[in-house]
Amino acid sequence: AEVLVMLIKRIKDLREDHDLTQMNVGKGIGISQRLYSYYERGERSVPPEILIALADFYKTSVDYILGRTDDPSEIIK
Numbered sequence: 001a002e003v004l005v006m007l008i009k010r011i012k013d014l015r016e017d018h019d020l021t022q023m024n025v026g027k028g029i030g031i032s033q034r035l036y037s038y039y040e041r042g043e044r045s046v047p048p049e050i051l052i053a054l055a056d057f058y059k060t061s062v063d064y065i066l067g068r069t070d071d072p073s074e075i076i077k
Contacts, residue, residue: 006067
């Protein structure tokens with residue numbers, strides 16, 4: 001549950017830090033705004049391919065989005 005809470009917080013914070021709307025992010029990763037909003041509210045599980053797409057979109061790591069590191073540029077090996 002902690003990972004889910006962190007995931008939701010991180011994807012919302014990343015979006016807001018980049019001054020983007022849910023529509024912008026959805027378009028950027030190839031999904032609808034509605035589906036993206038479900039992920040951001042924790043109403044749907046985020047599949048691995050969407051996690052990867054978000055990490056690529058924000059030029060960060062999946063580890064950062066999942067809260068495994070607090071450094072957006074670090075990748076845990």
